[in-house]
Amino acid sequence: MDIQTQPITVQYIVKQLPSHLTHSISCQDCRMGNLCLPLAVDESERHKLDQFIQHKKPLQPRDKVFQSGDAFTSIYAVRSGSFKSFCLDSEGREQVTGFYLPGEIFGWDGLADDQYQNTTIALETSSVCEIPYEKLEQLGNAIPAIKKHVMKLISREINADQKLITLLAGHSAQQKVASLLLSFSDRLAQQKRSPTRLWLPMSRSEISSYLGLTVETVSRVLGALQKKNLLNVNRKEIEILDKQALQTLAASADE
Amino acid sequence: MDIQTQPITVQYIVKQLPSHLTHSISCQDCRMGNLCLPLAVDESERHKLDQFIQHKKPLQPRDKVFQSGDAFTSIYAVRSGSFKSFCLDSEGREQVTGFYLPGEIFGWDGLADDQYQNTTIALETSSVCEIPYEKLEQLGNAIPAIKKHVMKLISREINADQKLITLLAGHSAQQKVASLLLSFSDRLAQQKRSPTRLWLPMSRSEISSYLGLTVETVSRVLGALQKKNLLNVNRKEIEILDKQALQTLAASADE
DNA sequence: CGTAAGTTTGATGTAGGTCAACGGCCGTGG
DNA sequence: CCACGGCCGTTGACCTACATCAAACTTACG
Numbered sequence: 001m002d003i004q005t006q007p008i009t010v011q012y013i014v015k016q017l018p019s020h021l022t023h024s025i026s027c028q029d030c031r032m033g034n035l036c037l038p039l040a041v042d043e044s045e046r047h048k049l050d051q052f053i054q055h056k057k058p059l060q061p062r063d064k065v066f067q068s069g070d071a072f073t074s075i076y077a078v079r080s081g082s083f084k085s086f087c088l089d090s091e092g093r094e095q096v097t098g099f100y101l102p103g104e105i106f107g108w109d110g111l112a113d114d115q116y117q118n119t120t121i122a123l124e125t126s127s128v129c130e131i132p133y134e135k136l137e138q139l140g141n142a143i144p145a146i147k148k149h150v151m152k153l154i155s156r157e158i159n160a161d162q163k164l165i166t167l168l169a170g171h172s173a174q175q176k177v178a179s180l181l182l183s184f185s186d187r188l189a190q191q192k193r194s195p196t197r198l199w200l201p202m203s204r205s206e207i208s209s210y211l212g213l214t215v216e217t218v219s220r221v222l223g224a225l226q227k228k229n230l231l232n233v234n235r236k237e238i239e240i241l242d243k244q245a246l247q248t249l250a251a252s253a254d255e
Numbered sequence: 256m257d258i259q260t261q262p263i264t265v266q267y268i269v270k271q272l273p274s275h276l277t278h279s280i281s282c283q284d285c286r287m288g289n290l291c292l293p294l295a296v297d298e299s300e301r302h303k304l305d306q307f308i309q310h311k312k313p314l315q316p317r318d319k320v321f322q323s324g325d326a327f328t329s330i331y332a333v334r335s336g337s338f339k340s341f342c343l344d345s346e347g348r349e350q351v352t353g354f355y356l357p358g359e360i361f362g363w364d365g366l367a368d369d370q371y372q373n374t375t376i377a378l379e380t381s382s383v384c385e386i387p388y389e390k391l392e393q394l395g396n397a398i399p400a401i402k403k404h405v406m407k408l409i410s411r412e413i414n415a416d417q418k419l420i421t422l423l424a425g426h427s428a429q430q431k432v433a434s435l436l437l438s439f440s441d442r443l444a445q446q447k448r449s450p451t452r453l454w455l456p457m458s459r460s461e462i463s464s465y466l467g468l469t470v471e472t473v474s475r476v477l478g479a480l481q482k483k484n485l486l487n488v489n490r491k492e493i494e495i496l497d498k499q500a501l502q503t504l505a506a507s508a509d510e
Numbered sequence: 511c512g513t514a515a516g517t518t519t520g521a522t523g524t525a526g527g528t529c530a531a532c533g534g535c536c537g538t539g540g
Numbered sequence: 541c542c543a544c545g546g547c548c549g550t551t552g553a554c555c556t557a558c559a560t561c562a563a564a565c566t567t568a569c570g
Contacts, residue, residue, distance in 0.1 A: 087417075087421065089421065089425060089506075090506040090507055091506075091507055093425065095420075095421045095424060095425055097417050097420055097421070108410055108413055109410070109413055109414060109417060110410075111406060111407065111409075111410035111413075112407055112410040112411045112413070112414050113414070117414060117417065118417070137402075137403075141396070141399075147392075151366060151409075152366065152367055154366075154406075154409050154410065154413070155363055155364070155365075155366035155367040155409065156367045157413055158363055158364055158366075158367070158409070158412055158413055158416060159364060159367050159368070159372060161413060161416035161417060161420060162342075162352050162364060162372065162373070162416060164420055165350075165352055165416060165419055165420060165423060166342065166344065166350045166352070168420060168423040168424055168467060169350060169423055169464070169465070169466070169467030170344060170348065170350055170464075170467060172557075172558095173557075173558070203515095203516065203517090204516075204517065204518095205516075205517095209424070209425075210424070211424070212423060212424030212425060213558080213559090214558075214559055214560080215516085215517075215518095216517090216518080216519085216558090216559075216560085217557090217558060217559075219517060219518055219519080220518085220519080220558095223518075223519085235516095235517080235566090235567085251344075251345040251346075252345055252346055427525075427526090428525075428526065458548070458549090459548075459549060459550095460548080460549095468526075468527090469526075469527055469528080470548085470549075470550095471526085471527075471528085471549095471550080471551085472525090472526055472527075473549095474549060474550055474551080475526090475550085475551080477550095478550075478551085490534095490535090490548095490549080
């Protein structure tokens with residue numbers, strides 16, 4: 001019943017590798033393949049990607065990938081670990097706008113005005129693939145499948161943002177927290193990882209900012225869900241005991 | 256001090272035209288030019304756009320442009336009037352996700368999954384240009400400037416959504432309402448229309464859904480802002496009396 | 511081992527939600 | 541042309557979900 005203290009994450013595996021390998025895996029071998037760019041792209045085309053995608057070396061917690069105001073040059077694919085993006089309001093308070101897990105892509109927010117709107121930092125030891133946007137555009141011209149996929153990736157960000165808008169605008173604290181956990185669960189499942197035992201890489205404060213709540217409320221809601229036997233909560237380790245009930249709760253206000 | 260009862264809108268002007276002209280204006284003549292697609296595109300290229308963009312005839316209030324679940328085929332540019340997009344939550348409650356004014360583009364939410372996520376309807380007598388996405392893609396291949404601009408348009412939607420997320424997550428009712436009014440003001444200014452005298456095409460209920468509030472709260476906040484002499488409110492007509500103060504209020508919690 | 515930062519828990523306050531009544535506007539029909 | 545009815549917006553009284561404030565506790569780290 002105890003959650004493994006060191007979960008077997010992609011990050012964990014990568015950490016075990018000699019460091020000269022860590023950031024030199026090619027796109028062909030990348031286990032994120034079908035989540036990331038090369039969907040519906042064959043061997044030889046995938047090779048072209050490798051020519052310019054930079055498989056960067058690991059980032060430490062709090063390391064910035066880019067900062068609000070930086071010139072837009074690239075988008076980034078999460079290879080391992082996790083990231084948060086946020087902006088500061090006029091008061092200097094941090095507003096978290098997204099969490100990114102392995103296989104997910106961030107950085108689109110820089111495209112409209114040629115500079116990133118959000119700062120994005122690593123939440124844990126993590127690595128990214130940097131994909132220069134210019135090069136990606138050129139490759140898209142050569143390979144229509146790539147271009148099509150790029151468009152889908154951008155619009156996936158739109159759909160995610162709109163889902164969050166709906167969550168923020170019309171839902172209770174319980175529904176918000178439950179939805180976040182379910183979202184994480186689904187995204188872990190996409191990585192072929194356990195959808196019931198999750199390790200939250202972000203602090204309560206980051207969760208609360210993302211959900212438009214306070215730290216205290218997030219803490220209390222997690223406590224309440226545990227009391228209802230829907231969850232096991234142990235700091236950042238969460239075990240989902242009753243996904244069904246959690247979904248019901250996230251969807252409708254009853255009980 | 257009285258607000259003109261029939262404001263001089265694009266819609267108003269278009270209504271005066273013989274109806275066979277209303278939806279046959281070409282992209283060359285469109286006053287929305289630089290807001291919409293043809294930015295940085297020359298005469299001859301603009302002509303190619305005309306070949307497939309459908310300048311549809313006017314829509315009546317509540318007419319659907321597309322419905323949640325419809326197959327994604329096109330994006331739409333607002334020529335005149337205004338639109339709202341919304342989705343229904345599991346309870347059947349309407350969640351408004353965006354308002355669109357002349358020169359703005361909607362429909363990107365359909366791209367990721369090849370079907371629209373939101374329903375979008377006209378708020379008043381309005382007209383749109385339908386831009387078939389397939390054709391737009393092809394044109395983008397031929398004319399790089401078009402493709403670049405399309406990318407910017409999509410990512411503008413991302414930025415708008417993230418701005419709304421920030422507004423919903425960390426701001427008071429007053430700040431939300433003030434921000435909405437200022438947003439409208441700015442967008443009217445882009446159309447070279449008065450940024451101080453606005454006519455809100457949507458109901459209080461639609462505003463409240465968009466801002467994550469109740470009708471009563473929106474009404475009370477408008478009342479309060481009027482009492483502070485920041486606004487004149489007369490049903491859907493709003494006159495901004497003190498934009499400076501409104502901006503201050505929208506940005507910081509003080510006073 | 512001591513300090514700081516993150517988390518939990520409790521007591522209290524309040525912004526905004528809920529419920530209810532009313533009033534103005536507009537369409538329809540006599 | 542006026543009367544009626546329905547819809548939207550406003551206003552008031554009350555209430556609750558969540559914020560705020562405060563303090564203990566736990567973990568992380570020099």
